[in-house]
Amino acid sequence: MEVWELKHSKKELRMEKKKKRLNALLTIATLNNNDGRGRLPNSDQEQTPDVQDCSAAKKSKKESAESVSNVDGMDFQNGHENLKDSACNNLSNGDSETQNQDYKKLKAEEKKLISGRKKPNLLLKTPGNQASLSTYVADRVPILFTDVQHLLLNSTIGHKSPYLPLRWCHLEKSNKISHTVVTVVEGVSLYDFCAWESHFEFAKYLPHQLEVVTPSLYSGSTIDELAVIPLTDLEKESLVKEYGSMDAAMETRKDLMSMMRAVFPVKAGLRPNLSSDEIKDNFSRTQLVLSTWQLVEENYPLPLKGKLKTSYSDYKMTKDEYEPVSASSPLFAIDCEMCRTRSGLELTRITVVNEEYQVIYETYVLPYNKITDYLTAYSGITEKKLSNVATRLEDVQKTLIELLPPNAILVGQSLNFDLHALKMMHPYIIDTSIIFNMTGDRTRKTKLKHLAKQFLKKNIQVGANGHCSLEDAVTSLKLVKLKLAKHLAFGDAILKSKQNVEEYDHLKTKHSEYASSIFNQVIPKNKSCLIVGSEKVLESYSKYLKGFHNDDSDSKVKVICENENAAIIDNISNFAKDFNLTLAHLNFESQQLTNVDTFTTLGNWIDKIWENIEDKCLTVVILAGNETCNGAIFIGIKKNKR
Template sequence: MKASLSPSVTCGEKKRKNEAPAADEGIKRLKTEEGGDLQERPRHSARLSVCLDRLQQPITPAELMELLHFAALGKAAGIKQPSWCRVHHQRNVSGINVVVVEGVTQSLFYKHYLLMEHLRTSYTTRVTFTPSSNNVASEIFRCEVPNMDFSSVSKPEETLHTAVRHHPVITTFGTKRRGLTAYVLSQQQLIKNRYPVKDPSIMFMFQCLTEKGYELARVSLVDSDGNCVLDDLVKPQNRVLNYLTQFSGITAAMLRPVTTTLRDVQAKIRTLLPDNAVVVGHSLNNDLVALKLIHQHVIDTSLLYRREFGQKFKLKVLAEVVLKRQIQSEERSGHNPTEDAVAALELAQYFIKAGPRQVVELHLEELWGYKLKEESPKSTPAPSYRFADILQTTGRSPAYFGKRADVALDLSHQCWYSSDKEIVSSFRKQTKHPFLSVVQLSSFYNYLKRRSANQPQLYNNMCANLREMCAVFAGPFPAGFSKRDVKRMFSCCGPVRRVQMLSTSVRNHAKVEFRMLEGAVLALKVLNGLSVLGQTIKVQRPVNKSMLDLDLNLETLMSEKLNTNRLYVVKLRHDVAQGLNISAKLNRCLSDANSSVLPPGRPMNGLPQTAQINGKHSHSAKPELSEESVRETFSMFGSIRSISLPAKIAKRAFHAYIEFEDAEGKHAALASSGRLVEDSYLVWPSITPPHLLSWIGLMTESKPEQEEEETVEDFFDGGFQDQESSLLKKLDRRLSKVFRSLPDGTMSVVLLLEDTSSTSSDHPGLCFLEVKMENQSRR
């Protein structure tokens, strides 16, 4: 075993001044926990945002292409921000991954909402996606980029010599100059290069040979200006057998008076080295192992100046060729750790300042032994505007993983497999991720095709289940109470889509379908136990197998991130507001903003009988909401980010969603629910995610009005239902594996599609969007 060079650790962060925070040095302070997981999103990391109003409208394949083109090419190529979504810090998007899932519609996702844990928790943006008549995977590659400015896009393939184009430094880092943090090793690279990422129990290479093996004997630390801030001899814990003086320059006489221990040195380094500092060294993994230290932000010069097949240059060789400086000379007795540390620092600084391309071209013959031969000029073909071709022109590769299909991409960039399991396994095993990867998963769709005769009934069942989530049964009503009377009464909780009267030989009941989930929940809380012309009515949910998990579904929806600051508001007629004498119990229920669990409904027998709420005798003006009136009433509770009014649901708007800047505003409004009722407002925590507003509109309108209403029954037997659930759970796990394997900064897109050849709008798909960060890797 060869002895290592003296441990040399270089702090790549300048001494911080009070007026110049670390962020100005291009390094974001990262808080870490034991194990090294990042806990904060770096300040300038890429992210996506979609305004609430736009989330309520489905996006088309063309609009998705807008997003992909801008995320990949940005303003530098003349591409404009997407019309529906904003990409922040687009230059920090490190890649794009699109997973196309066939056969799983939006309605099927919400039918099995609780099972799809990865999809519902890992993505902060979710928007309805309309099916396309084209093959989505193929469309992504062949779609032309409009208004492309080729003059502003670098074309390394056209200007680089062949020997340089395939050089290991260029294939790893590209040709552009980048900042300090671009060369910091990722977690995967730390593990691959044997850096300590957990407390090390085995020590590999140390300075002096003792009875227990090699142990540290000297350590040096310099700052980013090359000034030595630490140079200590360290007393080994065990008896020294060989001081290795020819390498270390250390003798027995030098170590005899030393009392500094490894623990003392560790404490000094922790004091001198901030958590957010970038540590620079040559083969630094050996040094950190010897020091028994873990540090997450590392630049290794032996990996910057790469050789073929994983071989590394010696620090002495790099210093001589690049820095024109002699170190570790034979005249001296051993190496000088401070000199080695400064050399590593200057090599890293030179690489960052010059950029990979200049480093390779200036030192190609001296370091790598290549001589450039003149190449005959090639005719320049007309530029292609296809997305895949543009990416290849700019040096970024596209790739397709999926079943054998007609995909508009070079066969050398396609990987075909027969099962989803093989596709995901192959994708995760890649040594280098392409910039654009499209993964197509078809197992669930293939399973549905085998049951093609049952597919129409399956989709009808999903739509019926959604309608049941938005429905309540109510009654008994007095004789002569009409459908119009019922609709007028229940409209105080939200927009009513349909009322169906259900008559028995003795009494009248009604089924009320709301357009929003909140309407059904509020009806249970507000109208259950109401006295109507002397008749106490009961309001309850439909009871069938599909509704058994309803409360858990609603609870999970209400706790979604997009609903954290959102409030549902209904504007009541003044006479109805007076009739709704909200009890203390309901007031507490509405005020309990900290509870994520929906409280059970309780009868409200305290509501007085009034002619106004019965509906027949009410002649007051219909309520109407405007953005101005809502803002005027609710701005007292906190700063309002946006107000979303319904789109053409009724002639007049009488319900809205309010998004506050923070959750405190929402909580304050809920706490004042009793006073708001006096002002003719009924409030409830938002349950419906923004994109679901459009989905509910489509699903609840999918059944013709003239059809007779029937009790919802599960069409398939229990065996099918169990198999369906099992397949979707397996799909969710595979999507999670793909997501975890993505490099940090990758924009992840998951598309749920009924069928890429379908043109139906009755069964919309769903698009999930997120830019992956390191703290999402181990969820």
Template sequence: MTMSSLKRDKRLESKKRKAAAFLQLVKEEDDETEPVKKKMTEESQTNPTAQPSGSTGNKKSNNFQQMAEEELLKLRQALRERQKAAMEKPKVFLTLEELARENVSHFETDLKEEEIPPLFISDVQSLILFAVQGSACRMKPRWCRLLRCTKVTSIVVMVMNGVSNIELEKYPNSFPTIRNAFQTHIEVVNPSQYAKSVPTELFCVLPPRQQRTLVAKSIKMKQDEKEEESLNKPEDPLKETEAEENPLHPALHGDDSFPRTQLLLSTAQLMQEKYPLPVQYSNVNTSDFKFTKEEYLPVNDKSPMFALDCEMCMTKARQSELTRVSIVNEKLETLYDTLVKPYNRITNYLTKYSGITKELLDPVTTRLSEVQKKIQELLPADAILCGQSLGGDLRAVKMYHPYVIDTSCIYNLTGRAGMKTGLKRLTEMFVREKIQEGTEGHDSVEDSVATMKLVQHKLKHNLNYGDVRMGWTAIDSNPEEVADEKEPEFKLIKMEESDENIELNPLPKHIISRQSAFFRMEKYFNSMFEVLQKYGRTAAMVTDQETVKKFGMDNGVIGIESDSDKKTKSLVKSHVQFHDFVYCSFDNYLTHLNENTTEEKIVHCLEKMDNRVGKILKNVKQNSLVIVIVPGRSNQRQEHSGTTFVKIKE
């Protein structure tokens, strides 16, 4: 069932409910007037001469009917006023099709689908930014919809550190406030899985590509000036020249006119495009997925690129499975091309698209595990994989890879992120070559070569080239010229290397480092507090000393250190009345949690935390967006995911 049909069914159901409510009102009015009508009928039968035709009896009947109609008009007017008042209030609700279920006030879930995409704390960031920026927000929330965001009076974020879904399910009676006050909630991945924290995920905003390009452009200009100066100086034959290392980008590769790392999909885009990500998530089964490398090196602007394309068929398992995989390098040489036999019986070879037939696959003995091993041997640790909608190919080979360029994303001819242009048309339009011309299906080598040519073609121009969302148009007389770019709206803040706290997770460092490659934090980012300040919003945070020092030192944010949950509660109760954004964290449970913690102590801590959330909630302004984050927790053997609760304070 499509999303449009689901929406249509919902509208029909809504109309049915309104009609039923209207009939019920009419029925109640009829029930109230029925005894009076019955009495009038009896009186007219016993004394027919007392009430001739057109007498007071009929007048009374007409009066009662008129009164019923007037009462109905009043009810209709009240209903219209109520609807009008509702339109003046913000509203938040889930929109993911996989999460489209009746919200309930307990923590059990009836979702059985394995295709539910992982949701992250950065998804909560997108909701906060949308509540502040409205239509100007470049990354809309992918998991919920916020209606009438201009009516949101304030935003309050409360973090219950150390608490996970284990506590929510095991001790449901310890959370009466959350159970009763919040009906909208989503499960989220614990950020410590990839060496991040809730504040880092919330407050570090990835700058738009245009802004990053300006920074790279200014640095390249400085490099060119220095190179020109060095050319004008007499060369000293006794002195060896050393390549100056770029503080933001290393030297560009070959014919690239801008850094190729600017084309890499960000973490948010990886999520949006449904790429497989290496996180433990309760509703996603990725136990048989493997990494393309055991360890990854940091990607740079000289990292080699490889194009990958796969062909699939349908099997008895009712899913598409790999039948062919091809990889080419930047010289357009085929490094790997093999047919693959699925473990499950094939029900449809999809020959029209894949070019695979029974005769081709019958003698094949290569299995998926061999393909995975070969890819691990073939790719270097900083390899950039290119492909058209590459997420589907990576799911087919059942592998994770952190550095990807997707031609369906870097080229956009529609102006809408969700509407992709096919590889055939892109190749014909930009590379001036025709592919997929035959009737015997696609050739994965041909498609890989076309993908690599498209990426190289864009790198010879500029970041805007081929993307109408960034100002490019197909009728430009000189499309190589970059469209006029505005000055960066927000300043870039440098993230120090030490800010990546590996100790957040007790797993071995090389495993965390590998996972972190997928959730890399750019060296330069925008601060959420600067965004708030730009939009005239005041902000305050009440949390631990480290977080206040790291994020609350500028941009007008009031940072208050707190060493106890009791103090945090008291401070936040007053600040939510005067500020547009308030962030706080409760940390006592995490400090008390260890192997010797008794069940009684756990229950007590959880109840106190929930009680403090409730007291803050009572003081929050009406029509505020309230978010409670249960981030999850890590231990030596297992990752425990968390939950984010959202509501509009009424």
């Protein structure tokens, strides 16, 4: 009996050790998993976790790790003595079987956790959460179609993509995505979703729901926004080396295109073709103008929501319509000083300087709200300086609208703050805090006084009287003109660290953005595409499909022409799982959008697509919006329970 008891007590002890070790490891794995989801990589706008929560998590992980160590180093003899006394009772009560069952449950839990790690997952960063439909509309900042395009590239070709959606989301395990299905619903807007939300059943399994800027607001098209991809610097350099210039590459490579996208109303037309004698700078100043993408990243005010009531509803554009920016567009440096009032920071002084450093507008401004702090050490504003001021914000706005030409380039240090103080929007910006970089990190800006000291050998913002808007405006303009007299990489530690300055010389004559198509990125990487839509839709896509689409069964691109929405849905359901990327476009007439049956049918169609796609498929439904209302995007990854 003694031998039998000892044998089984040892067996139980081993089982108990296994359970404890497995329990501890699962605890650590779970804490690590939660920790990882709380902190997203490559996010410069992360939420700082609560210090106590972090400490508690670290403590739990430490205790769990110690428990693993204790189990591994457990004195077997002591454990044996503890179990020996109750061995017979435990066995007679069937506890050995119970322990086996508990161990199996823990192993199943471990398997589930490991399996979950292998599945793709989409996590929103701060800009993504700000665009979420769950965010109060006044605080919501929509994403762009460019953001959506970057997600599609990431899900289709993984980290080989030239652009990743790092600004607004993080796609975990992108290489595990089985395929990507995009259904664009033309003509349907965010307003329609809000009005008929109960009929959009698919919203339940597409959990990421965000507002997106509709291309209709700037005379764009969803097809162009999804298909056109700007060339990276490395791609442009490669083309220049191969063909001699971008113009020669454009002539030879018919898949390349020149493009200019913006959310501001810019007149259609070509930029002036200037001779070398007419160009004042060593390279085109348009190269320093921030892109729409950069304006969004740097929190510049943009007319993103059309006629809808938004947080920028009281902002004004500097012009009703703009001319294309060019190498001859005039520079105007602007600097504003602000004081703190009961409603926040408000404008109290503005200075505008033209390219010849002449002051063309300068005034103090009296806020409507009571000033609580003049911030004299920074603003230079005192109560005495504002004592007889009658100029108000709307007076400044009116003057700037009359003063600035339609192709003006505004220059300044972190000019986004000045434009918010002015409550104005402008498309062409050169920001010295971006084009100059001494830190080697785009998220760490160098102050204007340090830039002036380093590059102009000038001391500014000295003394106890605070900043001077005239001094700051002139300094910003001098920095820009100095860079234009040098080269693109001048004053930029990041560009200098990438390549030698000489390798940027070929960019001097660049007057526009060059682009290729999404198919040029996807097809060469051995991925396949399916495009389904009406004759009109396919005609729009055809210019991006040159050299890819043919009638061969081995073609990596399949095009299906259907003019009926129901037939388009059938084709997506039947064939999407056979392609890496599916792009489909539905279209509704305006009269259909007043009928509840339209949205019930649409919901049923999306359900049908969802039922027929494979596990780990990234599904995207885009309500494209219209001229009066933005669109919405719904994103989900199918995860079958197995």
